[in-house]
Amino acid sequence: MHSYIDLLNIGASVGGLRWPDMLVQLFFFLILLALLKKFAWGPLMSKMEERENYVANEIESAEQSRAEAEKASKDAAEQLNQVKAEAQKMIEDAKAAGAKQEQAIIDSAREEADRIKEAAQADIQNEKERAIQALQDKVASLSVLIASKVIEKELSEQDQEKLINEYIQEVGEDR
Template sequence: MQSFATIYAGGVIWGFHVGDMLYQLLFFAILLFLVRKFAWGPVMNMMKKREEYVANEIEAAEKSRIEAEKSAKAAAEQLKQTKMEAQKIIEDAKTAGIKQEQDIIESARQEADRIKKAAQAEIQNEKEKALQALQDQVASLSVLIASKVIEKELSAQDQEKLINEYIKEVGEER
């Protein structure tokens, strides 16, 4: 073993200069103090602010995502409700259209029946008038024929001639 004196010869221990090491150690301590005082605090504050900023951004993004999901659900529900309302309106319109169509058909049918009955009644009236007029003419012609028969006694030829004249007169009066 070597003695301490051989190891510490002229301020050198095992090849290291003790004075230089003390100066370096002193300057390193001063550097650590200065770094801690002037750089470490601001760097740590900046890192803390950055950490808070990132955390706030993540939280805001999560809130935005939740709001977007809520809005999407609300929009989907509103769209579903709107579709149901539109379908109901369409069905109501179809029902109203069918009812209106049936009402129009029934009204047209009733109007046609009324017109038909009125036409039949008018035809019946005109038929009765025509029959009455024909009866009146037949009566007047009968009276006329009777008066002519009375005026002269008719032979078969005269009777035939009288009937033909009668038919001719009836045809002209129409």
């Protein structure tokens, strides 16, 4: 065994490799790697995996939120267009109703004006007929009066003309 140890120490005196120290260092290095793998690498990878899952979930959540926001935006745009269309229809309906009402008012006003005009013409005609009748009655009564006075006086032609002119003048003043 001595020769084996001597063999391992070959060249150690001249700055060579010392195999026993290297094997011990290799052994402790492997133990260190095993410990690091168990206590550091595993939890580190677990944390990295958790972080990766968290980021993936956040990205997925953000995508869902973006999709929902786009859908809400489209819905809002559709509702806005629908409200605009309804408002336009209401405006058009109101204009049509206003035009119908305007025409109805104009027609009613024309009918009322025609009725008033006809009533006024009828009143004028009635007043004219009454005035003519009153004038005829007045002329008749004056004629009777003139005739009775003429008969009473038996006037000359000149006196009769004078009398007629006076009565005509009286009739003109009575108007």
